[in-house]
Amino acid sequence: xxxxxxxxxxxxxxxxxxxxxxxxxxxxxxxxxxxxxxxxxxxxxxxxxxxxxxxxxxxxxxxxxxxxxxxxxxxxxxxxxxxxxxxxxxxxxxxxxxxxxxxxxxxxxxxxxxxxxxxxxxxxxxxxxxxxxxxxxxxxxxxxxxxxxxxxxxxxxxxxxxxxxxxxxxxxxxxxxxxxxxxxxxxxxxxxxxxxxxxxxxxxxxxxxxxxxxxxxxxxxxxxxxxxxxxxxxxxxxxxxxxxxxxxxxxxxxxxxxxxxxxxxxxxxxxxxxxxxxxxxxxxxxxxxxxxxxxxxxxxxxxxxxxxxxxxxxxxxxxxxxxxxxxxxxxxxxxxxxxxxxxxxxxxxxxxxxxxxxxxxxxxxxxxxxxxxxxxxxxxxxxxxxxxxxxxxxxxxxxxxxxxxxxxxxxxxxxxxxxxxxxxxxxxxxxxxxxxxxxxxxxxxxxxxxxxxxxxxxxxxxxxxxxxxxxxxxxxxxxxxxxxxxxxxxxxxxxxxxxxxxxxxxxxxxxxxxxxxxxxxxxxxxxxxxxxxxxxxxxxxxxxxxxxxxxxxxxxxxxxxxxxxxxxxxxxxx
Numbered sequence: 001x002x003x004x005x006x007x008x009x010x011x012x013x014x015x016x017x018x019x020x021x022x023x024x025x026x027x028x029x030x031x032x033x034x035x036x037x038x039x040x041x042x043x044x045x046x047x048x049x050x051x052x053x054x055x056x057x058x059x060x061x062x063x064x065x066x067x068x069x070x071x072x073x074x075x076x077x078x079x080x081x082x083x084x085x086x087x088x089x090x091x092x093x094x095x096x097x098x099x100x101x102x103x104x105x106x107x108x109x110x111x112x113x114x115x116x117x118x119x120x121x122x123x124x125x126x127x128x129x130x131x132x133x134x135x136x137x138x139x140x141x142x143x144x145x146x147x148x149x150x151x152x153x154x155x156x157x158x159x160x161x162x163x164x165x166x167x168x169x170x171x172x173x174x175x176x177x178x179x180x181x182x183x184x185x186x187x188x189x190x191x192x193x194x195x196x197x198x199x200x201x202x203x204x205x206x207x208x209x210x211x212x213x214x215x216x217x218x219x220x221x222x223x224x225x226x227x228x229x230x231x232x233x234x235x236x237x238x239x240x241x242x243x244x245x246x247x248x249x250x251x252x253x254x255x256x257x258x259x260x261x262x263x264x265x266x267x268x269x270x271x272x273x274x275x276x277x278x279x280x281x282x283x284x285x286x287x288x289x290x291x292x293x294x295x296x297x298x299x300x301x302x303x304x305x306x307x308x309x310x311x312x313x314x315x316x317x318x319x320x321x322x323x324x325x326x327x328x329x330x331x332x333x334x335x336x337x338x339x340x341x342x343x344x345x346x347x348x349x350x351x352x353x354x355x356x357x358x359x360x361x362x363x364x365x366x367x368x369x370x371x372x373x374x375x376x377x378x379x380x381x382x383x384x385x386x387x388x389x390x391x392x393x394x395x396x397x398x399x400x401x402x403x404x405x406x407x408x409x410x411x412x413x414x415x416x417x418x419x420x421x422x423x424x425x426x427x428x429x430x431x432x433x434x435x436x437x438x439x440x441x442x443x444x445x446x447x448x449x450x451x452x453x454x455x456x457x458x459x460x461x462x463x464x465x466x467x468x469x470x471x472x473x474x475x476x477x478x479x480x481x482x483x484x485x486x487x488x489x490x491x492x493x494x495x496x497x498x499x500x501x502x503x504x505x506x507x508x509x510x511x512x513x514x515x516x517x518x519x520x521x522x523x524x525x526x527x528x529x530x531x532x533x534x535x536x537x538x539x540x541x542x543x544x545x546x547x548x549x550x551x552x553x554x555x556x557x558x559x560x561x562x563x564x565x566x567x568x569x570x571x572x573x574x
Contacts, residue, residue, distance in 0.1 A: 389458025
């Protein structure tokens, strides 16, 4: 006789709680993993009530029943090997999760009032952390958010920059090949959005030969491609498609329902049409060796579903729908788990409210902070570039033939390869180089990458400036008894540096702008901050104007300083 069976509709395997065999009447399998079981009596006790075997069976059932009633999941497994391993794994007290707040509403984005990270996934993580504290008896455990470019999240997980990916990550065969997943926490589908005055489009099929916008690399993009749509406009951000729709550059937008609800649900310029299509699952991504943590997350999510916390979060963000009933456990029906209980009305708002809340006081401090990151990164990188560039230039001019050849190869290699490729390799690939690879931090990779790349350009500037110094200067220095090294240091290089100052300043200004590339390795500089804030607030013009002003404030004084030094060091200056 099977006492109980705990199942999960989605991806989870059944767990046998307690089995009584009709022949022997003995309990089998551990109760540790099945505290929610219940007992069904098929008459076995009645047929053996007068025998010792019957008494033993009754005692076993009584013990099992008491265990099911009074032992909670966390208590039953509190001292288990898995939880002990997890306590050691999380002894730092921090569980880091990666996401992308750049246009990340309603998943994760920055609140304009408190400048804190908010979103339905942020609240989901908070709930999971609360459950893990209880499961593992780690009251100090907390979550730490790591900003990452969405397309680079799998690489960041592999590099151990964070422990989890919680960023609308789809459970697909491709993603499963690179990581393991928790049980699904949201069932998404694609929602078609058109302008409010549109009357000819009633379904996605009507857009097969019409211009339609979506998010690059998303499930919606794959759906449209598979459908055979011929005029797809794929954008890097989720805000741009709706901007294109409002400007009548496209006829429709197809994106995940959470994105559509937040950006278009309360906007009178748009309306939803047709049935939802292309459903799938969001899950939490983990490294393949984190099976213990994945199991703990499954239990935490399951408890949040049973308690109704999942419904409460999704209703707040207007994301609850009938599809989410499937998230409930098979042995805990949705009605019993509180998932279908009526809650408060969803909070109104969305993109329109966010636009009003993002005032100058809210976004200006964030931009100033990121401008400081840009200045620091540029100064450190330029110092490295100037030092390496001077060495390479001297080697090209005065070194022996092999050294001159190596210097030439260096210059041509770094001038001919994209800086973005170099940054990506140093951060994600260098650690995997056999025997010589080193795991670089994001700042180390950025400074080294910019330094190596710009050094190639600085070397050519120095070389041409040194060659521009008249030969007579060398002869005059030698006539005064100077050695070649002394002549170079005291006569040749000061004159060459004055000539090189102008081109060097141009490179320094260019570096301020090129630092935007470091967003691919998880450094939030000025341009990246602008993109995050602009897509969160829709204030592209206001925030863009302040960002441009900050760039000008960094570069214009530098140009004035260079011209002052050129005049100061010019021949005949008094």
